[in-house]
Amino acid sequence: MSKRAAGGGATPATVALERAGVEYRTHSYEHDPAHPSYGLEAAEALGVDPARVFKTLVVSADGRLAVGIVPVSASLDLRAMAAALGAKRVGLADQRDAERKTGYVAGGISPIGQKTALPTVLDESALAWPTIHVSGGRRGFELELTPAALQTATSATTAPLSR
Template sequence: MSKATRATSALLKAGVSFTVRTYDYDPDARQIGLQAAEALGADPGRVLKTLMATVDGKPVCAIVPSNREVSMKRLAAALGGKSASMLAPAEAERITGYVVGGISPFGQNRRCPVAIEESALAHERVYINGGQRGVQLDLSPTDAAHFLEAIVASIAS
C-alpha cells in the first residue's frame, strides 16, 4: 500500500500539516467509516467519511462523522440548493478518480463544492480518507475545511 496519493500530494503542495495512518481495510464491513475508526482505535466522531452527492443535479462532497448520516435536506440547504441525493458509486468514482472506500475530498479529479459537518470542527484532530483504501490522514479539521474552501454547516443527522 502506497502512502503517496493525489490527496497527500495536494496537501503537501498546499503546506497543510498531516500524518498518514494506515489500517487493514475490510471490504466486507457494513460501515466502512466505523470499521476504520475501530481499526485506528479512534472515536467514530473523529473519523470523517467522504460522501459524494448531488445538489440540484450538480456533484458535491459531504464530509460527516462516521457514526452519523448526512441529511440530504440539510446538505441541499447548506449549499444553496433545493434537493440532494447520493451519487451512484460508479459516478462518484468517475468524478473523484478514487475507488469507493478510498474516496478523499483532497485531490479529486473534478473540484466540486464541499460541505463539512460543523461538529467535526470541535475536535483538535480528525481522520479523513487519504485517497486509498486503508489510508487515513490525521489533520486539523479547520485546516481541512480551509483547504477545501468548505461550507461548515449542520449537515448530519
C-alpha cells in the same frame, strides 16, 4: 503534527496537502473487504472515536455533484445539505459518477485531491475536535489533520449536516 507517518504512501490527497503546505499525519490499517462500513472499520482499526472519523459522501444537488463530510457515527441529513448548497433537491450520487469525478474508488474517496474539485461542506461537529480523520484516497489509509487544514485544502464551508 508531522507531515508523514510510516506506512503512508503517496495519493492525490497527500500530494495536494504537500503542495498546499498543510500539516497532516497518515494512518494505515489492513482493510477487511467483509467489513460492513468503511468508516467504522477505520475508527475501530485506529482506536479512534467514530465521531472524530469523517466519511466523504458525494451527492447530486440539482444535477451538480458536491461533497458532504460527516462523522461515520452519523448520517448525512440531505435537507441540511440542500440548504447548505442552496439546492432544491439533494440525493446521494451514483457511485460511478462519484468515482469518475473524484478519481477515487468508493470506500476510499478523499475530500482532498479530487480529480475535479467539488463544492464541499464539512459538518460543523468537526470544529469540536483538535484533529479529525478523513480518507487518504484508498481503503485502509486515513489522514489526520485539523478541521481548519481540511477547510483550507478543500475550500469547504461548514454547516450542521449530520443526524
